[in-house]
Structures are given as C-alpha cells and as structure tokens.
Amino acid sequence: QEVEKFTDLEKLYLYLQLPSGLSNGEKSDQNAMSSSRAQQMHAFSWIRNTLEEHPETSLPKQEVYDEY
Numbered sequence: 001q002e003v004e005k006f007t008d009l010e011k012l013y014l015y016l017q018l019p020s021g022l023s024n025g026e027k028s029d030q031n032a033m034s035s036s037r038a039q040q041m042h043a044f045s046w047i048r049n050t051l052e053e054h055p056e057t058s059l060p061k062q063e064v065y066d067e068y
Helices: 010-016 027-050 061-067
Strands: none
Touching: 010 027
C-alpha cells in the first residue's frame, strides 16, 4: 500500500534495487549480479538526469532506449 503512494520514478528506483535473480552462492553468479546492479544504477542515474516526469506525456520504450 505504501508503494502506491510513490511516484513512477521512485517505483523504478525500488524496482532496480530488487535482486536480479537467484544466486547459488558461486562467485561467478555474485559477480554477474554485481555487474548487473552497476548497469541498473547507471541506467537509473541516466533516467533521473535526462528525463522529466510529465503526467500527460508518455514516451515509447524503444525511443527512450534508443536515446540511452
């Protein structure tokens, strides 16, 4: 219920903080997760610094991806 009060940007940030998959404890899995987390944080930073939230505007996902 508390998450419903967040803005879309805050929800995206929370989503990016979720575990990206199950780890069986192997070092290679942990390194992959760490790399994935770094990529996610880089993407989040780009979104936060580049895009603006407008309730009346919606961009196609591919357009945003191409710009990224």
